[in-house]
Amino acid sequence: xxxxxxxxxxxxxxxxxxxxxxxxxxxxxxxxxxxxxxxxxxxxxxxxxxxxxxxxxxxxxxxxxxxxxxxxxxxxxxxxxxxxxxxxxxxxxxxxxxxxxxxxxxxxxxxxxxxxxxxxxxxxxxxxxxxxxxxxxxxxxxxxxxxxxxxxxxxxxxxxxxxxxxxxxxxxxxxxxxxxxxxxxxxxxxxxxxxxxxxxxxxxxxxxxxxxxxxxxxxxxxxxxxxxxxxxxxxxx
Amino acid sequence: xxxxxxxxxxxxxxxxxxxxxxxxxxxxxxxxxxxxxxxxxxxxxxxxxxxxxxxxxxxxxxxxxxxxxxxxxxxxxxxxxxxxxxxxxxxxxxxxxxxxxxxxxxxxxxxxxxxxxxxxxxxxxxxxxxxxxxxxxxxxxxxxxxxxxxxxxxxxxxxxxxxxxxxxxxxxxxxxxxxxxxxxxxxxxxxxxxxxxxxxxxxxxxxxxxxxxxxxxxxxxxxxxxxxxxxxxxxxxxxxxxxxxxxxxxxxxxxxxxxxxxxxxxxxxxxxxxxxxxxxxxxxxxxxxxxxxxxxxxxxxxxxxxxxxx
Numbered sequence: 067x068x069x070x071x072x073x074x075x076x077x078x079x080x081x082x083x084x085x086x087x088x089x090x091x092x093x094x095x096x097x098x099x100x101x102x103x104x105x106x107x108x109x110x111x112x113x114x115x116x117x118x119x120x121x122x123x124x125x126x127x128x129x130x131x132x133x134x135x136x137x138x139x140x141x142x143x144x145x146x147x148x149x150x151x152x153x154x155x156x157x158x159x160x161x162x163x164x165x166x167x168x169x170x171x172x173x174x175x176x177x178x179x180x181x182x183x184x185x186x187x188x189x190x191x192x193x194x195x196x197x198x199x200x201x202x203x204x205x206x207x208x209x210x211x212x213x214x215x216x217x218x219x220x221x222x223x224x225x226x227x228x229x230x231x232x233x234x235x236x237x238x239x240x241x242x243x244x245x246x247x248x249x250x251x252x253x254x255x256x257x258x259x260x261x262x263x264x265x266x267x268x269x270x271x272x273x274x275x276x277x278x279x280x281x282x283x284x285x286x287x288x289x290x291x292x293x294x295x296x297x298x299x300x301x302x303x
Numbered sequence: 304x305x306x307x308x309x310x311x312x313x314x315x316x317x318x319x320x321x322x323x324x325x326x327x328x329x330x331x332x333x334x335x336x337x338x339x340x341x342x343x344x345x346x347x348x349x350x351x352x353x354x355x356x357x358x359x360x361x362x363x364x365x366x367x368x369x370x371x372x373x374x375x376x377x378x379x380x381x382x383x384x385x386x387x388x389x390x391x392x393x394x395x396x397x398x399x400x401x402x403x404x405x406x407x408x409x410x411x412x413x414x415x416x417x418x419x420x421x422x423x424x425x426x427x428x429x430x431x432x433x434x435x436x437x438x439x440x441x442x443x444x445x446x447x448x449x450x451x452x453x454x455x456x457x458x459x460x461x462x463x464x465x466x467x468x469x470x471x472x473x474x475x476x477x478x479x480x481x482x483x484x485x486x487x488x489x490x491x492x493x494x495x496x497x498x499x500x501x502x503x504x505x506x507x508x509x510x511x512x513x514x515x516x517x518x519x520x521x522x523x524x525x526x527x528x529x530x531x532x533x534x535x536x537x538x539x540x541x542x543x544x545x546x547x548x549x550x551x552x553x554x555x556x557x558x559x560x561x562x563x564x565x566x567x568x569x570x571x572x573x574x575x576x577x578x579x580x581x582x583x584x585x586x587x588x589x590x591x592x593x594x595x596x597x598x599x600x601x602x603x604x605x606x607x608x609x610x611x612x613x
Contacts, residue, residue: 068412068413068415069412069413069414069415072409072412072413073413076399076409080399140397141393141395141396141397142397142398142399144363144365144391144393144397145391145393145396145397145398145410145454145457146410146413147363147364147365148363148386148389148391148393149386149387149410149413149414149461150383150384150386150387150413150414150415151383151386151413151414152383155383295367297320297365297366297367298365298366299356299360299365299366300320300366
């Protein structure tokens with residue numbers, strides 16, 4: 067477990083600048099909360115909150131797509147995998163790293179959101195529930211991206227991830243395909259977040275979160291299986 | 304390690320690379336077999352593109368062989384637990400930008416070393432590679448030679464049984480090279496095995512117990528360094544009173560005849576000179592370098608085996 071945690075922490079450390087840039091959006095929300103009357107501008111505040119939250123799903127896809135590619139291109143992966151670290155552990159480290167990055171962001175957003183939106187009358191417990199939804203969505207999206215990046219370059223991996231996440235939701239609107247809505251819960255979790263309002267903050271439903279956690283595990287296993295066959299020393303250029 | 308005492312073993316290993324958008328294949332290793340015994344320094348030689356790094360990457364589990372198999376410290380290639388007892392220095396090492404001491408500790412920690420011992424050991428290995436004064440500096444500001452030494456430190460941090468070094472002295476200055484050479488000899492003295500891939504044949508000749516020459520993915524020569532050098536020992540005989548045409552390869556020089564012969568043919572040649580009524584002026588033993596043996600071995604080897612689409 068220790069190598070997994072060390073690889074995860076190392077991943078977060080390497081991604082510290084993008085994470086800090088994303089945290090600037092949270093600062094923007096805090097700034098709006100300070101400078102505007104929270105009660106008067108509450109709908110604007112909620113809109114910014116939702117936007118800032120959903121951006122991070124896209125960011126987690128970029129983290130997932132580029133993690134292995136960057137490590138292989140820089141050849142740093144060789145000195146890590148030359149130690150007693152299996153490829154499964156390495157991938158677990160990256161998935162945990164993506165989760166930690168999401169957790170840092172969601173925690174910061176949760177604190178700011180519960181302060182600004184809470185003051186405007188939005189239930190604080192619902193803010194934190196939405197943050198749990200966001201972590202689950204980001205982790206799943208990042209893991210799917212990581213899985214594709216084991217055999218595709220980051221550009222195609224991002225495209226494939228977007229297709230896998232969005233297509234079931236799009237197709238579910240067709241008659242008789244409604245069940246597809248539950249196939250990939252990222253869109254469902256994002257919709258839960260985007261549909262919440264002061265009038266209807268949304269109800270707490272854990273099933274998409276549990277499904278996202280199970281699918282994260284499945285995609286992690288799949289990526290570990292694929293990655294075990296990859297010649298990592300071959301140039302990715 | 305297996306019953307034969309091999310710490311590293313390749314058994315009829317073939318590795319083919321395939322270009323991503325074509326069916327064309329390039330064979331980097333061709334039916335390659337090799338055994339490295341415990342407590343020896345093994346020199347792995349070959350020109351660029353011979354397949355040395357491919358063989359090392361297979362041993363480390365970075366890639367899978369197309370055919371054949373191999374064992375590292377008694378375990379199949381790619382076995383993570385076996386790598387705990389291995390130190391590896393890749394060619395052109397790339398490191399995370401952080402303080403040298405922290406970096407070495409990071410590599411030790413992911414290799415399962417305990418924190419209490421690791422602090423002491425990190426300082427110790429950095430001192431061994433001569434970086435004790437730069438331990439607190441970020442490696443992103445290091446020169447290539449210094450990076451190579453940090454790479455060597457991370458390879459040594461777990462006190463490995465087997466050290467696999469891919470061009471360890473390529474970026475080092477002469478003083479640092481001597482340090483590394485002494486380090487390798489001390490490691491062997493301590494019972495470690497070293498698998499050393501290098502282009503610096505003079506270095507290899509100085510430290511290696513055995514060498515193998517790889518060319519176009521095939522093993523073209525292997526043996527004990529001393530035996531290889533001895534078997535190809537030659538002597539230069541200067542004589543007078545004979546004609547150069549009496550001996551193959553003899554040349555006239557300043558009124559004398561110069562004959563270059565293998566050590567094993569020396570006695571026979573001298574007797575023949577005397578039989579022909581000649582007089583031997585001098586016999587000078589000529590010891591060939593590993594470089595000459597290497598050039599000879601690679602020149603004799605076959606052309607590249609490249610496979611087209613079937």
